[in-house]
């Protein structure tokens with residue numbers, strides 16, 4: 001039964017195990033059944049699905065996932081939570097809890113073992129201190145992915161979803177949108193968590209592209225160009241590229257490439273779409 005989302009039940013289990021929240025692990029547990037239902041609905045989990053949950057905490061969302069999915073693997077770094085999870089998930093035989101650091105495990109191998117290498121769904125209320133490494137790690141390790149539905153810091157969700165020309169648009173928007181379509185599903189206030197985080201939160205769904213939306217000769221070079229372009233936000237793209245010695249692109253080469261694309265030499269990085277960055281990186285290579 002999925003009931004830990006009721007605050008009193010969370011408090012009871014925390015007291016029973018004398019559990020103390022660890023700031024260093026980004027522990028903010030969900031205590032709002034509406035938000036939990038919204039996340040699980042947005043993830044569109046079916047009885048065929050394998051779901052990876054990152055950071056199950058006391059198992060609040062894990063219970064919902066176990067009700068819907070064929071198989072759930074939950075990766076939790078804090079060993080003090082393992083006995084708690086043993087109790088809260090004892091009613092389910094389709095879940096495995098791994099006491100590991102998610103950044104250190106081979107998730108592609110996990111997908112192979114539990115889902116025969118077919119695309120998996122990732123669902124989580126993420127520890128905010130490692131949101132970007134977790135998400136980019138999943139993409140860059142070429143884990144077979146169908147979707148990632150996660151709670152993140154509100155500003156981070158906005159950056160992931162941002163379109164060119166907005167102030168939130170940057171390297172993270174481009175990196176995420178290269179791999180997935182990003183949609184904010186819900187904004188979630190601090191009072192839906194225990195303890196309350198100092199920042200606002202949002203649920204974002206990343207639906208992974210089956211085929212990349214752009215074609216580039218060198219993926220790694222595209223992202224180096226993107227990073228250099230946003231390195232000095234108030235500078236022009238040409239200066240950003242020219243000042244990044246490791247990139248090996250001169251300002252003259254950058255101006256020429258922009259000219260070929262019909263763009264002004266003083267254009268800023270935040271004006272260029274993913275398609276334009278792909279074209280630029282192909283021209284500069």
Ligand code: SAM
Pocket residue numbers: 025026027028029030031054055056057058059060061075076077078100101102103124125126127128130
């Ligand atoms: N899913 C629970 C919920 O919604 O109530 C807990 C979410 S809490 C924001 C983040 C969880 O991730 C915590 O349980 C924390 O211990 C765990 N965590 C933090 N760093 C981790 C890591 N490197 N690997 C795996 N889990 C981690």
